Amino acid sequence: MGTGFTYTVYDITKLSQAETYGKTLVELARQNPNIVVLSADLAKSTKVVDFAEEFPDRFFNFGVAEQNLLGAAAGLALSGKIPFASTFGVFASMRAGEQLRTDIAYTNLNVRIVATHSGLSFGQAGTTHHCTEDIAITRSMANMTVIVPADSIETSKVVQASIDHQGPIYIRIGRGFEPPVYLDENYDYKIGKAVTMREGTDITVIACGVAVQSAYEAAEEAEDEGVSVRVVNMHTVKPIDREAIGSACSETKHIITAEEHNIIGGLGGAVAEVMAEIGTGVKLTRLGLCDCYSVIGYPEELYGRYGLDTDGILNTILDVKEQL
Amino acid sequence: MGEQFNSRDDLIRFLTNKVIDMKKKTIELTRIAGGGHIGGALSMMDVVVALYYHVLKIDPKNPRWEERDRFVLSKGHGGIGLCPVLADVGFYPEEAMADFNQLDSPFGIHPDMHKIPGIEMSTGSLGHGLAVCVGMGLAHRLDKGTWRIYCLLGDGECNEGSVWEAAMAAAHFRLGCLVAIVDRNMLSIDGPTEKVMGIEPFAEKWHAFGWHVIEIDGHNMSEILDTFENLPPVTSEQPTVIIARTVKGKGISFMENEPAWHYGGIDSEKEEICMKDLEQARPKGS
Numbered sequence: 005m006g007t008g009f010t011y012t013v014y015d016i017t018k019l020s021q022a023e024t025y026g027k028t029l030v031e032l033a034r035q036n037p038n039i040v041v042l043s044a045d046l047a048k049s050t051k052v053v054d055f056a057e058e059f060p061d062r063f064f065n066f067g068v069a070e071q072n073l074l075g076a077a078a079g080l081a082l083s084g085k086i087p088f089a090s091t092f093g094v095f096a097s098m099r100a101g102e103q104l105r106t107d108i109a110y111t112n113l114n115v116r117i118v119a120t121h122s123g124l125s126f127g128q129a130g131t132t133h134h135c136t137e138d139i140a141i142t143r144s145m146a147n148m149t150v151i152v153p154a155d156s157i158e159t160s161k162v163v164q165a166s167i168d169h170q171g172p173i174y175i176r177i178g179r180g181f182e183p184p185v186y187l188d189e190n191y192d193y194k195i196g197k198a199v200t201m202r203e204g205t206d207i208t209v210i211a212c213g214v215a216v217q218s219a220y221e222a223a224e225e226a227e228d229e230g231v232s233v234r235v236v237n238m239h240t241v242k243p244i245d246r247e248a249i250g251s252a253c254s255e256t257k258h259i260i261t262a263e264e265h266n267i268i269g270g271l272g273g274a275v276a277e278v279m280a281e282i283g284t285g286v287k288l289t290r291l292g293l294c295d296c297y298s299v300i301g302y303p304e305e306l307y308g309r310y311g312l313d314t315d316g317i318l319n320t321i322l323d324v325k326e327q328l
Numbered sequence: 329m330g331e332q333f334n335s336r337d338d339l340i341r342f343l344t345n346k347v348i349d350m351k352k353k354t355i356e357l358t359r360i361a362g363g364g365h366i367g368g369a370l371s372m373m374d375v376v377v378a379l380y381y382h383v384l385k386i387d388p389k390n391p392r393w394e395e396r397d398r399f400v401l402s403k404g405h406g407g408i409g410l411c412p413v414l415a416d417v418g419f420y421p422e423e424a425m426a427d428f429n430q431l432d433s434p435f436g437i438h439p440d441m442h443k444i445p446g447i448e449m450s451t452g453s454l455g456h457g458l459a460v461c462v463g464m465g466l467a468h469r470l471d472k473g474t475w476r477i478y479c480l481l482g483d484g485e486c487n488e489g490s491v492w493e494a495a496m497a498a499a500h501f502r503l504g505c506l507v508a509i510v511d512r513n514m515l516s517i518d519g520p521t522e523k524v525m526g527i528e529p530f531a532e533k534w535h536a537f538g539w540h541v542i543e544i545d546g547h548n549m550s551e552i553l554d555t556f557e558n559l560p561p562v563t564s565e566q567p568t569v570i571i572a573r574t575v576k577g578k579g580i581s582f583m584e585n586e587p588a589w590h591y592g593g594i595d596s597e598k599e600e601i602c603m604k605d606l607e608q609a610r611p612k613g614s
Contacts (some may be wrong), residue, residue, distance in 0.1 A: 040470070064466055064501070072459045072493035077461020082449060083471070087463075103490075106453050107460060111441060 006206055017315040021177040022120050024156035026051035028163045029088060030058055036167060040080055042066060042089040044073040050090035050120045051102055074103035074117070074194035081113035086167065089115060093122030093176055097138035108172045109145040116166050117174045123264025124306040125178035133263045134298045140269025142174040143242040149173045149195060150242040152263075152271070154216035157186040158239060169195060177265075179303070185237070196240045198248035206235035208252035208259050212238050212271050214303075215262035215291070215312050222317035231325045244274050246282075253284040258268075258324045260289045262317055264307075269294040276311060289324060291317065339382070341550050341611050344415075347549070348606050349375045351579055353412035353422075355594055355602045361408065361428040363593040365437065367583060368482060369409025371513040371574040374547050376406075379478060380413050383556045388418035391445045397475045398464055400449045402457020403482035403511060405591075407439040419446035455488025456510060457481065462494050465503035465567075476562055479508045484516025487525045492537065499538030504564030508539075511546065513576035517590050534569045546572025581605050 019027070033039040033055060040062045041055045047065055056063035066073045070091055077087040089096070096119040097104065108115045122135045136193060136228055143150045151173060153159040159177055166173050173195075191199065198210075201220050211219040216237045223233035236248055252259055259279065261272040272290030279288055291311050298306060307313040333339040345415040358364035384397045401410055408428075415422045432594055434443035434488065438452025449460050461479040468470075468477065480522075485491060498506050518524045527533070534541045540560060544551045555570055576590070577583025579604050583592075 040466075061470065064499055066493075067500075069493040069497065071455075072462065072491040072497050075456055075464035075490065075494065076497065078449070079460040079465070080467050081463075082460065083464050083467030085467050085470070102453060103456065103459070106450070107456055111450050139453065195333025 017118040019152065019156050020051070020161045020179070020317050021156050021182060022051040022167040022179070023119060024160050025163055025177065026054050027158040030054050032164065032167060033059055034151050036086070038084060038086045039167075040064065040085045040087050040124045042073055042077050042080075042087055043134070044068060044070050044091045044095070046091055050118065052090055053284075055085065070100040071103050074100040074115070075107050077115045078107035078113050080110060081115050087115050088118055090118040090120060092126070092133060093119035093135035093138045094133060097135065097141045097174070101141060104142070104147050109148045112147045114170065115172050117172070119174060119176045121179045122176045124310070125182070125214070125264070125303050127301050127303040129304045130300045131297045136264065136266045136293050136298060137269075138174070138176060139241055139263070139265050139271060140273065143274065144269075144328070147171050148242065149240065150176070151195065152176045152241050153210035153239055154213060154237050155182060157183040157184065157189055157263045158193065159288060162195070162239070165193060165195050176213065176215060178214055183217050185217045185220065192322050196245060198245035199239065200248070201235040202233070204232040206232045206257060206328060208234040208236060208256040209262060209270065209317060209320055209321070210238050210249070210252065210259060210275055211262040212241060213264055214307070215264060215317070218307065218312060218317050219262050221314040222321055225318050226321045229322060231321055233321055234267065238275070240269060241271050241274055244278060246278050249275055249278045250282055253279060253282060253286040257328050258289070259288050260291060260317070260320055260324065262312055264312060265292050266295055268295055289320060291320060335585045340553070342366060343377055343381055343549050343553075343603065344611050346611050347373050347379055348579075350377055350413050351458050351606050352358065352603060353416070354409045355606075357408055357412055357425060357428055359594040359596070359599050360426070363591060364408035365405040365591050366589075366594070367515070367576040367586070368403060368511065369406050369587040370578045370580065370583065371546070371576045372403070372406050372480060372511040373409055373578070374549060374552055375509055375511070375572050376410060376413055378549065378556060380417050382553065384478070388446065391419060394468070398448050398477045400457045400461050400477070400479045401439065401451055403454065403485055404438040404451030406480070406482075407437060410439065411444065412436060414444070414446040420444070430463070440603060454482065454485040455490040456490055458494035458498070461612065462497050462501065462503065465498065465506045466501060468505045469503075470603070473505065474562065476559075477506050477507070479506070481508060481510045483510055483512045483514065483521050483527060483530075484524070485528050486510065486530070495534065495537040495539065498567040501558055502565035504560060505562050506567040507559060508567065508569040510569065510571050511574055513570050513574045515576045515585070515587050515590065517587070519587050530559045531563055531571055534571070538566065540566045540568040542568065543571045543573065546574035546584055547578060579606050579609055
């Protein structure tokens with residue numbers, strides 16, 4: 005597959021991330037016979053049923069066995085296939101963490117791990133099904149690219165871009181009821197290139213995943229309060245866009261990161277590393293889970309609890325503004 | 329491997345001699361490397377030699393030939409026994425292993441597919457190889473492959489739950505192209521497998537998981553050849569497991585059945601004893 009395939013645009017602003025991923029895969033698979041899809045008894049939850057129905061020979065359900073899911077994905081990749089292996093983030097990154105690291109990352113194979121229900125997106129399921137460690141885990145695996153799309157349209161973009169990418173990719177998406185960030189597909193998506201959603205001169209919020217939309221809305225509201233906020237969608241946490249962080253540090257006075265993840269080791273950690281290396285002296289505030297396990301609740305409630313909703317990010321922006 | 333033999337006996341004599349030669353190379357390499365997983369390398373050697381010199385369809389000059397048989401050493405710590413064999417059949421010169429275990433060497437305890445020609449998959453962490461072979465088996469079906477996929481496991485390795493996840497899947501997906509071989513040498517690091525964490529009744533377990541089960545003497549070359557030559561057709565719908573009953577440290581008087589020789593170092597004095605022990609086993613008239 006190179007360029008030139010045709011992609012039918014669904015009204016994906018109305019679809020969840022997982023649904024979009026499933027439909028995009030079907031489109032791509034019609035043109036690329038090497039695409040195969042693997043599930044671990046979560047085909048319905050991870051929205052790959054359409055693929056399974058259209059390509060039953062290229063769909064493999066491993067049952068409740070995530071280690072085998074990722075080991076077999078490595079075997080398929082070794083045989084020239086492009087496996088998309090889907091399961092919940094918590095299982096992909098931890099239950100099968102060693103297979104991910106040793107069978108897929110160490111070997112640098114073209115496996116795409118689509119980790120659904122990540123962060124707090126399966127809130128009511130409780131902490132066993134939340135996943136607030138996976139960015140830290142996967143980005144410390146050499147060869148691994150780590151992407152956290154902001155919404156359905158971006159998920160579709162990532163899946164398309166992944167086909168021509170060499171090496172493994174961990175694609176971290178939610179359960180699929182997140183609000184849309186992008187109105188259409190008419191923007192340039194490039195793995196590793198952050199998207200500036202909004203310009204600003206006082207503060208920059210660097211966000212990924214569902215926090216991008218909250219950050220954007222918070223920035224709009226902050227404008228009314230007289231604070232100029234840049235919003236950067238850092239969809240690729242690794243390799244991270246150092247240039248975008250550098251510009252934010254030289255052109256704004258404070259950085260806030262926002263993510264559905266422990267503030268240790270995730271996007272906030274990655275941004276902190278780059279800021280320290282650049283040495284600008286700009287301060288950083290990390291939003292996320294402050295090294296605690298999340299409580300039970302619906303996702304929107306949890307985003308509120310951990311300061312990741314619009315109000316939470318706005319309050320942080322206004323607090324920071326006071327200190328500028 | 330293209331060798332022609334006038335009789336079955338000639339073939340067996342050739343392979344038996346080869347086992348001795350490769351064990352000697354393994355001993356020598358263990359000395360050079362400063363230590364190695366010698367016990368399990370010796371127990372698996374008859375099966376490995378049968379595969380590489382008679383059974384596997386491979387082309388050492390074209391290691392990624394698409395139609396090749398695949399061999400995955402799931403018990404990756406056996407690499408010190410496999411690497412001399414790969415050199416001998418022509419994947420690389422023997423001298424390439426001179427810096428085994430040294431800084432930046434392609435060769436370490438556990439083989440790396442990107443550094444060593446002929447290695448299909450990087451292994452070392454136990455319980456990974458069979459799942460990878462399941463994935464290879466699924467690709468084999470999509471590609472209508474004619475090759476087989478062989479996976480050599482250790483018996484202690486079969487304590488890993490992931491082995492049984494893969495065993496379940498191989499039968500579920502009816503992967504007749506897949507042949508697992510278990511080097512049943514009865515010992516893991518801490519002692520007898522049945523004392524550390526019992527896996528018996530072992531054949532019954534595989535049978536219950538839906539596999540075609542064959543039990544053999546893993547040091548009887550004639551039996552090994554008969555087994556490989558009479559495998560169910562690659563198009564069959566059931567994976568096969570060969571439980572090869574072996575002796576850890578086979579062929580070395582002071583190593584046989586000694587858990588301490590799971591891993592060890594060889595000095596020139598021990599090397600002399602090893603070479604003598606191995607030569608004594610050489611078939612008469614060789």
